[in-house]
Amino acid sequence: MGDKFNRFQPWLTLLARVVLGGTLLAAGALKVGNLQKSAMAVRAYELLPVSLANFIGYTLPWIEIGVGLLLILGVATKTVAVIGAINMLVFIIAIAQAWARGLSIDCGCFGGGGSVDPEDTKYLSEIIRDLGLFALGIYLYLYPKGRFALDK
């Protein structure tokens, strides 16, 4: 069992890097084209002071692009995996509190965001998706070495 895992682990790591990195890259790329909307999405969580929320709205997409690229290329995998995992954890907490407080928002994870009709909220699926991605981040922290990485 351990032997089989050792054989597949480098490929699992590659897969995890591509999935988590690709998702972060896509999330960032979809947001950089409309930073007004990105900032609106962060403000809609009603968690942060407005100026801080706006700052994060304008800058988070770039960080997601950077982390996504580094993950896909396999550079500094342990470090960027932690950043990616923290990113996901923050989103999970933010979405969960929005749900608990009865806010009607779109998570804004891939562009979009802000207020939506109450029947259009997708909190559970968003949390489950982000839990999966969080798990990938943890896995990559534990097993950072994999196939086709720039790091050796």
Place this chain on the structure above:
Amino acid sequence: MATNSGSDKGTRNLVIIMVSFIVAIGVIFSIVSNRSNSTAQVPAAVSESEGYGIVLNASATPKVDIYVDYQCPICRSFEIINGGYINEIIAQNKAKVVFHPMTFIGPESILAANAAACAADENKFLDMNLALFQDQSATENSGKWQGDALLKLGKAVGLDSGKFEKCVKDGTYVKWTGNVAAASAAANVNGTPTVFVNGKELDRKTEYGDPAKFKAALAAGGVK
């Protein structure tokens, strides 16, 4: 063997530097470009202290702030339901009404907001405001307002001067729309339409779609 791992480390460090550089440039560019531009040309009716909004009845009270995006379908419904009443209280000087055309849905929102600002310079803002919503495309970012569409729309409400055409074609007030956006961000406006009466936000769930409730909300704020 030693040189091999040396150049690998070099490549890896180069990648880290390049990606960090891209991220840093992106962050700086984004923060700077989303600030208000104090050199932006603004329409005559605009007040910087009112979030760069277009002000009608500057000396009246109370104050009603209206945030819309011309591509927003719910804003179109809002205009159809409540536009008549809003125009009425403006005409009767019962309130100071400040319009904040937001532009987050897409580039055509910017074109539309610019055209509305050009119309404001010729005292036809309300006509153009209504015309834009009536001409709203069924889908967002459809391309309907590219080209001459906004000039034709202006003509239909009586704006056929060379001044209006130049204003629309040159995008004279495009930078101003950025200022409105920055002010809206600072004012924590996260959806459209959003209406404030004397700084108090109306209830999104009930007070925009029901004309009686909308009137009551305005009355509660002091609009007689």
